[in-house]
Amino acid sequence: xxxxxxxxxxxxxxxxxxxxxxxxxxxxxxxxxxxxxxxxxxxxxxxxxxxxxxxxxxxxxxxxxxxxxxxxxxxxxxxxxxxxxxxxxxxxxxxxxxxxxxxxxxxxxxxxxxxxxxxxxxxxxxxxxxxxxxxxxxxxxxxxxxxxxxxxxxxxxxxxxxxxxxxxxxxxxxxxxxxxxxxxxxxxxxxxxxxxxxxxxxxxxxxxxxxxxxxxxxxxxxxxxxxxxxxxxxxxxxxxxxxxxxxxxxxxxxxxxxxxxxxxxxxxxxxxxxxxxxxxxxxxxxxxxxxxxxxxxxxxxxxxxxxxxxxxxxxxxxxxxxxxxxxxxxxxxxxxxxxxxxxxxxxxxxxxxxxxxxxxxxxxxxxxxxxxxxxxx
Numbered sequence: 001x002x003x004x005x006x007x008x009x010x011x012x013x014x015x016x017x018x019x020x021x022x023x024x025x026x027x028x029x030x031x032x033x034x035x036x037x038x039x040x041x042x043x044x045x046x047x048x049x050x051x052x053x054x055x056x057x058x059x060x061x062x063x064x065x066x067x068x069x070x071x072x073x074x075x076x077x078x079x080x081x082x083x084x085x086x087x088x089x090x091x092x093x094x095x096x097x098x099x100x101x102x103x104x105x106x107x108x109x110x111x112x113x114x115x116x117x118x119x120x121x122x123x124x125x126x127x128x129x130x131x132x133x134x135x136x137x138x139x140x141x142x143x144x145x146x147x148x149x150x151x152x153x154x155x156x157x158x159x160x161x162x163x164x165x166x167x168x169x170x171x172x173x174x175x176x177x178x179x180x181x182x183x184x185x186x187x188x189x190x191x192x193x194x195x196x197x198x199x200x201x202x203x204x205x206x207x208x209x210x211x212x213x214x215x216x217x218x219x220x221x222x223x224x225x226x227x228x229x230x231x232x233x234x235x236x237x238x239x240x241x242x243x244x245x246x247x248x249x250x251x252x253x254x255x256x257x258x259x260x261x262x263x264x265x266x267x268x269x270x271x272x273x274x275x276x277x278x279x280x281x282x283x284x285x286x287x288x289x290x291x292x293x294x295x296x297x298x299x300x301x302x303x304x305x306x307x308x309x310x311x312x313x314x315x316x317x318x319x320x321x322x323x324x325x326x327x328x329x330x331x332x333x334x335x336x337x338x339x340x341x342x343x344x345x346x347x348x349x350x351x352x353x354x355x356x357x358x359x360x361x362x363x364x365x366x367x368x369x370x371x372x373x374x375x376x377x
């Protein structure tokens with residue numbers, strides 16, 4: 001059986017989370033919007049408890065949590081939801097980076113088509129944006145800065161604290177796509193200067209189909225978001241529709257466990273990290289990024305003599321890895337993230353992402369992988 005090493009695409013689900021989901025699918029299945037009986041009351045209490053677990057990780061309050069279908073929807077709501085405010089207040093400038101997820105880049109591109117000015121920050125060979133570059137692009141009309149906390153393809157941590165220092169006295173909104181860092185990096189996301197945070201359930205050992213947008217108060221006011229669709233007053237009128245209670249409690253449970261087991265998970269990830277580094281060095285691979293800025297559960301490297309697709313096909317019965325974001329990997333196009341970091345075609349075409357977690361089998365078959373790849377070099 002192949003070892004699953006694609007946790008940045010989706011994680012295994014915690015058994016405790018499965019139990020919680022099943023409880024609210026089969027026993028406590030009430031609609032949290034029903035106020036006339038105990039089924040609704042029990043469901044509402046469970047949803048509020050989930051909000052508290054999520055809020056506790058980022059130093060927020062329960063009323064700042066807006067449930068969505070996942071980080072993609074959260075990103076779209078954070079970006080497109082500010083359009084009307086930007087137009088009314090003549091703030092039509094947006095700053096983002098070249099390595100953002102498509103769920104950020106594509107909504108911003110839609111705003112550009114509608115007349116917004118967009119600055120896309122380049123990254124260095126380490127895969128990081130330069131805060132000074134952002135500082136130089138910042139202007140009075142800047143509406144939004146959207147920079148991810150950890151890149152989904154490289155695992156590289158972005159300089160969020162440095163960006164916060166630059167914008168601390170600016171009125172722009174700061175959105176952070178935290179799909180890869182929520183529940184793993186606790187300190188950065190607690191900073192109150194981050195106005196909007198996107199998270200996803202299936203990246204923290206929870207269910208697919210659920211996420212949240214954290215909308216922080218600033219001077220007692222929430223970001224002036226407008227909904228993307230209509231039909232109900234749920235989630236502060238920003239996200240209409242009956243709440244999927246079973247998925248929400250699953251996300252809440254996953255957040256609770258992430259906080260409880262952080263140290264234990266980090267220790268397990270460190271052991272696997274050492275093995276993956278050994279594998280990379282055995283294969284004469286080149287790290288795409290910088291070891292000093294890795295979160296610790298993902299490595300992206302290239303073997304110049306081996307195409308990424310050949311790597312994956314040759315080793316697929318040993319390890320399950322990817323060549324980039326699961327949202328775009330079906331196209332087999334070179335990663336826009338690696339292209340932003342390098343202009344070497346061999347590096348770009350050879351880039352492989354390996355990502356793991358505390359539930360990963362710790363025995364990585366390094367010798368077998370090396371033997372397989374030597375046959376195609």
